[in-house]
Amino acid sequence: MKCLIIAAGSESGMSTKGDSKPLTQVLGLSLIERIILTAKNTGLKDFYVVTGYNDAEVRDYLDRFSQRRDINITHIINEESEKGNGLSVLKAKKILNENFILLMGDHIFDESILEKLKNEKIADDEVLLAVDYRIKKNRLINADNISKVVVKDNRIIDIGRNINEYNAYNTGIFLCSPAIFSAIKKNLPYGNDYLLRAICVMAEKEKVKAVDIKDDYWIDVNTKKDRKKASKLLYNNSIKQAGPITRYINATFATRIFTPALLKIYKGFTPNQVSFLSFIVALISSLSFILGHAVIGALLIQVSSILDYSDGQFARLKHMASRFGHFTDITLDRYADGFILLGMFYYSLSEIGGKEIVGIYWSPLTISSTSIIAILGNLMVSYTSATSVVNFGYVYKRRGIVAGRGRDIRLFLLFIGGIMSYFHPIYVFLALLVMALQTNIIVISRFILSWRYFTKETTFRMIGRIKAIIFDFDGTLANTMPFLTELAVKLITANYDISKEEAKRRYLETTGVDFASQLESIFPNHPNNQKIAAGFEERKLESIFDHPVFPNVIPTLKYFRSKNIKTFICSSTKQEIIIKYCQLNKIDILLDNIFGHKPNFKKGQQIDFILQHYKLQPDKVIFVADSLKDCDFSRDKRINFIGIAKIFEKKAFQKKGALSVRSLTELTKFFNKSENYLKYVEKVR
Known part of the structure; x- marks a missing residue:
């Protein structure tokens, strides 16, 4: 989408006579630069700037800005800039034949407003205007110098400066269709060459929609007072959420003293230059400690810390944030920290090394080893932050070990330790000791977290390559296990010398195979086994259809079908029973195939058939079941396994090294989580 900016206005009332308003400086950037950079952040790439007053100067300024920031800017000249601003818009008619963003050259605004406008639908004959309903709350706006809007049912019915009853402000931020040109042109014969008059005409036809900016900021910069308000607004919005020291000390001093002072000294300061200045101050701090001036060194540590915040504030205020800038900043920070710690190490060694203080002998070895551990810990905090993203695609967010914070x-x-050296030099060493403990505790905590995450990542990547899922039948899809368990226990206790509790335990332990095999495993070579197994199958056939599938089965099968993952049933229940059951419960159409027990076609053979017939690699298949024996089947066939923790607890599956979930719903959530994780990792990398 293209962006048209009206910057043809007359001289500014905020600076020397003859200056153009779009070139008015606000915190190191001209108004026109700030407007273009804000719009660029929302994805707009092609900018068309209408100039008039001081045309040559403004165009020359924009040409240099365009080259410096690599932005595509096309100039449109309005020789009648002293007339209404509708003519400036009309000058773009031949160039803009599709929907476009229209901005004023003297408005500062939140980029979120443009994001909202861009996401709105607009008809071919409509205009959308961002409006501010905070007519009583927005103290940034001077109502005498701004146009007002009357909005009803999200449609603008009137707009102008001299409206007495209104419910919104005009922000001067539009999404226009080419119909705006026709509306302006129709008004020209009547001497109305202002944009607002064209908007009024369209509003009468209900062709102007209002878009609420809600709590997003904006300001029309017309006077020196407006510029001060804009500066304060931008400073407040440049404050980054961080830890308590940054929030209450660094941000306050940077915003009120350091950043304004640097901009006053030289408005062209870049974030990288401020980063380098912070580094130089850290070097001087280190030298101060080496020379024995610990209090001065401490004060310079805090100055360096404030400047380190200020460089980020510069990047946000001047729209100069970049990956290289971030890289430069953190690299210089590591060197700065190292030099400061070395200076404090030398100071501690020279002041308390080899001395007895409060009854303790402070050996040079103790001081040296503590200082080295502090230096290494500080480096490793940064290193673990970086490697977690590179190797795992993971950013530490847990409180106390969060990445990117804590410096x-x-x-x-260290500043407090240095200041306290005024009372005794040992406080510098104690600061190093605290630093050594804090940084290395963070590193150890991150190591443990990364290990846990690594094991989870392996599972996520396994999930990400899955092409087929094989479901067990009883207890996994069909809610039949309570019925089958009760039937089995009744038959076993009636025909074998065994208690109910023991019968239930042995039956559940051996699930995953047909009942005849279970009996043979529990009571080897018992003469009643075949007869009891036949009775079990007969009663099972009579009652199994009275027990439906679990409620989450159909949504689960539909989910995997939407992901193009094949689904099968493998079971020790007879195949003809399963097929009929699936048809009655209407899940057969959601499955790629159904397999059950037949002579010489047990679970192992069923899995082999699926792998061969559907040409599936074992590592791309998951068997989902509620039995521990099914876990063993999966291992034998080298396919993945996920247990359903119903008849066995999660710990039982964990002992076998298997992943488990409590339900099929949890299984689909796990797939979604792994999919989102893999997308995030690819995005980070």
Whole structure:
């Protein structure tokens, strides 16, 4: 989508006579630069700027800006800039033949407003206007200098500066169809060459929709007072959420003193230059400790920390954030930390090394080893943050070990230690000791978390390559296990010398094979086994159809079908029973095939057939079942296994090294989680 910016206005009332308003500086950027960069952040790439007053100067300025920031800017000249701004819009008629964003050259705004507009649908003969309903709450706006809007049912019915009763402000941010050009042109014979008049005409035909900006900020910069308000607004919105030291100390000092002072000294300061300045201050701090001036060194540590916040604030204020800038910042930070710690190490060694203080002998070895551990811990905190993303696609977020934060606290601890050296030099060493403990505890915690995450990642990647799922029948899809368990226990206790509890335990332990095989496993070579097994199958056939599938079976099968994952049933229940059951419960149409027990076609043979007939690799197949024996089947066939923890607890599956879930719903959630994880990793990498 293209963006048209009206910057043909007359001289600014905020600076020297003859200056154009779009070139008015606000915190190191001109208004026109800030508008273009804000729009660029929302994905807009092609900018058309209408210039008029001081045309040559503005165009020359924009050409240099375009080359410096690699932005495509096309100039449109309005020789009648002293007339209404509708003519400036009309100058773009031949160039813009599709929907476009229209912005004013003196408005600063939140990029979220553009995001909302871009996502709105617009008809071929409509215009959308971002409006602000906070007419009593928005103190940034001078109502005398802004146009008002009357909105009803999300349609603008009137707009203008002299409206007495209104319910919104005009932000000057539009999404236009080419119909706007016709509306402007129709008004010209009547001497109405202003954009707002064209909007009024379209509003009368109910062709102007209002889009609520909600809590997003904007300001029309017309006066010096407006510029001060805009500066304060931008400063407040540049404050980054971080730890308590940054929030209450660094951000406050940077916003009120350091950043404004640097901009006053030289408005062209870049974030990288401020990062380098922070590094230089850290070097001087280190030198101060080496020379024995610990209090001065401590103060410079905190100054360096504040400047480290200020470089990020510069990047946000001047729209100069970049991956290389971030890389430069964290690299210089590591060097700065290292030099500061070395300086404090030298100070501690020279001031308390080899001395007895409060009854304790502080050997040079103790001081040296503690300092080295602090230096290594500080480096490893940064290293583990980076490698977690590269190797696992994971960013530490848990409280206390969160990545990208904590440096402000560590530097503040060193600052306190240095200040306290005014009372005794040992406080510098104690600060190093706390630093050594804190950083290495973080590293160890991250190592443990990464190990856990690594094991989870292996599972996620296994899930990501799955092409087929084989489901067990009884207890997994069919809610038949309570009925079958009761039937089995009744037959076993009636025909064998065994208690109910023991019969139930032995039956459940051996599930996963046909009942005849279970009896042979529990009572080897017993003469009643065949007779009891036949009775079990007969009663099973009589009652199994009275027990439906679990409620989550159909949604689960539909889910896997939507993911193009083949689904099968493998079971020790007779095949003809399963097929009939699936047809009655209407899940046969959701399955790729159904397999059950037949002579010489037990579960092992069923799995072999699926792998061969459907040309599936074992590592791309999962067997989902509720039995521990099914876990053994899967291992023998080298396919993956996920247990349904119903008749066995999760711990039982864990002992076999198997993953388990409590239900099929949890299984689909797990697949979704793994899919989102893999997408995130690819995005990060």
